[in-house]
Amino acid sequence: xxxxxxxxxxxxxxxxxxxxxxxxxxxxxxxxxxxxxxxxxxxxxxxxxxxxxxxxxxxxxxxxxxxxxxxxxxxxxxxxxxxxxxxxxxxxxxxxxxxxxxxxxxxxxxxxxxxxxxxxxxxxxxxxxx
Numbered sequence: 001x002x003x004x005x006x007x008x009x010x011x012x013x014x015x016x017x018x019x020x021x022x023x024x025x026x027x028x029x030x031x032x033x034x035x036x037x038x039x040x041x042x043x044x045x046x047x048x049x050x051x052x053x054x055x056x057x058x059x060x061x062x063x064x065x066x067x068x069x070x071x072x073x074x075x076x077x078x079x080x081x082x083x084x085x086x087x088x089x090x091x092x093x094x095x096x097x098x099x100x101x102x103x104x105x106x107x108x109x110x111x112x113x114x115x116x117x118x119x120x121x122x123x124x125x126x127x128x129x130x
Contacts, residue, residue: 022098
C-alpha cells in the first residue's frame, strides 16, 4: 500500500536548521514525479496549515511565514520529498506532515486546501527552543 514516511525531526535552537525527509513507496508510479507533494504542519493547539508544496505541474509555492527560510525539493531517484528549514523560530514548533496529490487537483492557487490530498504521512515533530 502507499506509504509516506517522514523523518528528520528533532529539537533545535532558534536560528538553527533541520532537513525533513518524506520517503514515498507503494504507488503504481514513481510518486514524487507523478504526484504533487507538499508539507503541512500542526502547531500545538492550532489547525494544520500549509508550509510548502510542489504541484504536479512543478510549481513550488510557500506560505508567507516560511518564504525565504524553507525550501521544498524532490529526489525522484530516491522517491523522497525534502523540506530544508533554516533560520528556525520558536513558532515553527509543530508536527510536520507530508502529503501527496495524485489526481492532479492541486495547483498553485488551491495548494492549501487539504482535502485535495490523497495520501498523508504520520508526521515528524520539530521543536524549536528560543
